[in-house]
Amino acid sequence: QLQLQESGPGLVKPSETLSLTCVVSGGSISTSSYLWGWIRQPAGKGLECIGYIYYSGSTYKNPSLKSRVTISVDTSKNQFSLKLSSVTAADTAVYYCAARINVVGGWFDPWGQGTLVTVSS
Amino acid sequence: DIQLTQSPSFLSASIGDRVTITCRASQGISSYLAWYQQKPGKAPKLLIYAASTLQSGVPSRFSGSGSGTEFTLTISSLQPEDFATYYCLQLNYYPLTFGGGTKVEIK
Numbered sequence: 001q002l003q004l005q006e007s008g009p010g011l012v013k014p015s016e017t018l019s020l021t022c023v024v025s026g027g028s029i030s031t032s033s034y035l036w037g038w039i040r041q042p043a044g045k046g047l048e049c050i051g052y053i054y055y056s057g058s059t060y061k062n063p064s065l066k067s068r069v070t071i072s073v074d075t076s077k078n079q080f081s082l083k084l085s086s087v088t089a090a091d092t093a094v095y096y097c098a099a100r101i102n103v104v105g106g107w108f109d110p111w112g113q114g115t116l117v118t119v120s121s
Numbered sequence: 122d123i124q125l126t127q128s129p130s131f132l133s134a135s136i137g138d139r140v141t142i143t144c145r146a147s148q149g150i151s152s153y154l155a156w157y158q159q160k161p162g163k164a165p166k167l168l169i170y171a172a173s174t175l176q177s178g179v180p181s182r183f184s185g186s187g188s189g190t191e192f193t194l195t196i197s198s199l200q201p202e203d204f205a206t207y208y209c210l211q212l213n214y215y216p217l218t219f220g221g222g223t224k225v226e227i228k
Contacts, residue, residue: 105153111164
């Protein structure tokens, strides 16, 4: 059964870079069946898709964040990562990694448990 | 960007009630819509995909319908464990977008 687990610092200073990793277990990240995504949720607010990556390295990023987002994959470690640069308080959120089914209109399932990242000095 | 408008944003209901949540898209998205349930402090859980297909393991009291711009999630008989926030997600256009959520609370 596919499982995802996020990790990374819970506190990041303004203007610095947020870095998170998602480890995939129960299956290989090098599969054509999934894309590997990041979604975030500010406290008490809705969900925003940040972007996702295929195991080959091709990525999609939300245009609203594109200039600040880097998504990468490490197939040897069965994990993928998110970097968000020049963070502000508005980037404070719970960050989820999730697997997106690689079909037209594919949905996200499963999700990691989420990790809270606070941007504060 | 495709806007998804959920209604109501909040509803109060009793155990056993039939509950319907609507998700309207700002333009047609075919049937590329999913529904999620989220409880406090937890990740969203997939309930429905492709607008009407029940995810494995999800109780049959949940159902989804619709295509194009209007979609509904129905809970046929509300159970205590169903009190949560529900989100729709459109998967037809980039960027993928979520509805604002519907919080279902106990009356």
